[in-house]
Amino acid sequence: MYANVLRAGTLTDDRVIRRVSSNFVPTHFNNNDPTRDPGSPSALAWKAIISQKPLQGQGIWIIGPDGKVLGGMSAEVDGHPSEKVGAGPGAPWRANPKFADACVELLDSSLTRFGEVKPRAARAEPLPFRGAGVKPDGSVRLVVYNAADNGLVFSAQLSKGDWATFTTTQWQVGTRWTLPDAVARQFAPVLSPYADTRFRPRPGDLKSAVLQAEVESVEGDLARIRLTGRWLADWVHDGNEHSVGTASADGIAVFDMEKKSLKSLLMVFDGTYNYAVPPRPQTVAAVVRWRRDGPAE
Amino acid sequence: MIITRLLAFSAVMTVALATTAQTPRPDLEQLERRAAGLIPTRKQLRYQEIPWVHDLAEAMRTAREEDRPVFLWGYGGRARPDNGLEGC
Numbered sequence: 560m561y562a563n564v565l566r567a568g569t570l571t572d573d574r575v576i577r578r579v580s581s582n583f584v585p586t587h588f589n590n591n592d593p594t595r596d597p598g599s600p601s602a603l604a605w606k607a608i609i610s611q612k613p614l615q616g617q618g619i620w621i622i623g624p625d626g627k628v629l630g631g632m633s634a635e636v637d638g639h640p641s642e643k644v645g646a647g648p649g650a651p652w653r654a655n656p657k658f659a660d661a662c663v664e665l666l667d668s669s670l671t672r673f674g675e676v677k678p679r680a681a682r683a684e685p686l687p688f689r690g691a692g693v694k695p696d697g698s699v700r701l702v703v704y705n706a707a708d709n710g711l712v713f714s715a716q717l718s719k720g721d722w723a724t725f726t727t728t729q730w731q732v733g734t735r736w737t738l739p740d741a742v743a744r745q746f747a748p749v750l751s752p753y754a755d756t757r758f759r760p761r762p763g764d765l766k767s768a769v770l771q772a773e774v775e776s777v778e779g780d781l782a783r784i785r786l787t788g789r790w791l792a793d794w795v796h797d798g799n800e801h802s803v804g805t806a807s808a809d810g811i812a813v814f815d816m817e818k819k820s821l822k823s824l825l826m827v828f829d830g831t832y833n834y835a836v837p838p839r840p841q842t843v844a845a846v847v848r849w850r851r852d853g854p855a856e
Numbered sequence: 857m858i859i860t861r862l863l864a865f866s867a868v869m870t871v872a873l874a875t876t877a878q879t880p881r882p883d884l885e886q887l888e889r890r891a892a893g894l895i896p897t898r899k900q901l902r903y904q905e906i907p908w909v910h911d912l913a914e915a916m917r918t919a920r921e922e923d924r925p926v927f928l929w930g931y932g933g934r935a936r937p938d939n940g941l942e943g944c
Contacts, residue, residue: 562931562944570903583927586915591932600913681907710896713942
């Protein structure tokens with residue numbers, strides 16, 4: 560949850576954004592990614608950094624271009640602690656404004672130590688292909704939005720084969736089909752209203768997933784496909800933690816008959832999420848969308 | 857314990873069934889309007905305004921080329937391939 564406290568507090572603070580964007584090369588690193596090659600250049604760079612200043616592996620580091628750590632801070636070690644609201648896992652957290660103050664202090668003192676730098680003009684780019692376009696391998700990255708937990712935006716990935724199941728070769732109005740179970744399961748993370756990914760179900764955590772499609776209309780070169788779905792997650796995670804999530808979705812995908820490709824997809828999810836016993840139901844409302852043309856988001 | 861879990865399960869299923877009850881299907885414009893109200897505010901997503909380099913080794917290379925320090929946000933602990941910009 561600490562990552563969310565930083566993301567929703569310190570990293571949305573105007574003073575931090577301005578300083579980081581114009582003076583530093585900003586990057587981020589997941590120190591516990593099981594898919595990362597431990598011998599990769601990034602993993603080796605990380606090892607060198609934490610050997611100088613461990614900070615329990617979570618926090619902010621300022622590193623010189625020579626690899627020397629100039630400063631760092633963590634909520635748990637020598638920064639200011641974040642504050643928790645409520646009790647138990649899944650309870651919302653709020654960022655401590657003092658932590659942003661401490662970060663500004665760290666940025667300024669590190670820069671003073673390093674010396675003057677030319678203002679940087681790099682522009683923020685969205686994550687590649689998120690919410691738009693088809694990757695060279697034919698897969699797509701749908702964007703998911705949820706206004707809960709300080710605002711969530713993440714991805715639902717579909718392979719080329721998954722994506723193909725959203726279309727048909729029979730374009731008569733009323734043609735219906737059920738998408739493969741494995742494709743419906745890719746929407747599992749949408750069931751969670753939390754930024755903390757231990758509360759985000761993965762495809763295998765679902766008890767059931769059903770996603771159906773129907774050609775609703777054909778006008779000119781465009782066919783509208785109605786999408787309806789139902790999902791149920793009921794799983795034990797992270798030791799003995801238990802979550803139950805359920806959702807239904809209504810959506811429309813537009814198929815371009817001339818270009819023989821999907822043009823857009825929009826789905827709205829509604830459901831509830833319960834962490835543990837006794838039930839603590841929370842409403843879930845999320846948007847999943849994608850467009851063929853236009854910039855990523 | 858089992859009864860409590862069953863009660864919890866039936867509670868969420870009741871809500872789910874109520875949600876999926878026979879209601880008129882929203883058209884695309886209605887879905888778009890509903891979606892617009894569910895998207896986080898720009899203020900909430902301001903961390904995306906930072907020009908992140910998504911690879912630590914690449915950021916170190918850029919820092920050497922530009923002779924400036926790296927700002928590194930480190931996170932983890934879930935043993936998942938999370939991208940901190942999307943949740944962790």
